[in-house]
Amino acid sequence: MVVISTVLSDLQRVISAEGRALLQRYNLLVPLVEQMITAQAIAAVEVSAKGLEQAQVELLGQQGYEGLEQWPELLIKLGRPEKEVLDRLRWVVRRQVFMRERFAAKAEARFLERKNELDQVVYSVLRSKNGFLARELYLQIESGESNFADLAKRYAEGPERNTNGIVGPVSLTQAHHALADKLRVAQPGVLLEPFRIADWWLVVRLERYLPTTLTEGVFDRMCQEMFDAWISEQTTKTLSQLKR
Template sequence: MTTALQVSNCMLQEQEILLRLINYQMMPQLRRESIIDQAIAEIYCTEEELAIARQQFYEQNQMLEESKQQVWLKYHSMTQEFLETSFIPRLLKIEKFKHQQWNHTLESYFLKRKPELDSAIYSLIQVQDAEIAEELYFRIQENEQSFADVAREYSQGPEAQLNGIVGPIELGTMHPALTHLLSISQPGQLWLPTPIDNWILIVRLEQLLPAQLDIPMRQRLLHERFEAWIAEQMSEDSL
């Protein structure tokens, strides 16, 4: 018996399905999901856990109304039965797998990542002329003009529209030189003009916001560990 799949108005046979998966570059996704299925195969979920997972899924996807459920199901070519007996249980098993594998090491992982996860609010002026940067720096230092006024008038970046204020932004997402500057700053500390890439920056730390290992952060870090594991498994699978 051959396998066939109807997509829109096309009936695709088994060989055509395979060719399209390859042509649409979807084979890596298929490998990824197969690795996940193998990892979660033995995970058990209670009826209570499944009931909570279903309710959370409907709430998170704004599908509490039956009409919205039907729209979602049609878009994803899925039946209500498949959604509740296969799709949602799989999502729950994945979450349980993450907790089983990495929850006990999350505190140490958080501490390792914390320098990058801390956020900063800072004032910034960007110009391309070193002499202008020096002049602007001394105006601010001598209180001849406020940082906000100078930024609004002279900064050549988008921060000019916000009186020079940037953030909060995680330190790990910034240019390494800027990350270093802010990480060793005290609030209110004004730095001499600093060349970074093609710009001359005048920077003042306003506030450092330490990252907290709260529930959203735990979920984020568990997802990071999971994605790193998936990448490792796929790399080994391709050897």
């Protein structure tokens, strides 16, 4: 591939074997090659005046400014020459355009593959190492004698004690697989009977299920993930050829 051959040629031309070994020792070779491959891949992407202006507006907003008229103030705050800042913004725009052009056709399929991982939940949980206590607390909540938040504050033995038992919004992938399986099929507001995971007894109630939709932000995230995987693959191939 042209990208790999060009990067290989540049590495071999400007960095000696000893230099590459030194970069490798300090874990700098991989990020260097990643940056070189990215630069080579996006080099031909054109940045329009409108695209650059939008990137400036976004940067201003991130820094707490309201419009382009405050651009000189931002440059003073950043302490960087305007050319340096604009060159970096052009890099960001080129990479974004490249990601969308190359991976947009596969973004929806990746989203559908990962949807279960992207969906989020809010749930109440109360953990105890005492199974009899967990059962008693479950019965109190189920009967309406006590509420979940008060009992979690008093009896929970996990970090949920500090949040009134509430966890989330979080991805189901962040929960133990056994808990995730139960939450995935639970009905919001329905208290689950105590169940055991390792040394813990859990009382759980799903509060809200938050399905992810393919918004523009999620679409860009799918493109970014595929781009990152592609860069990683190209980097691995480049380094394997560099060692020959």
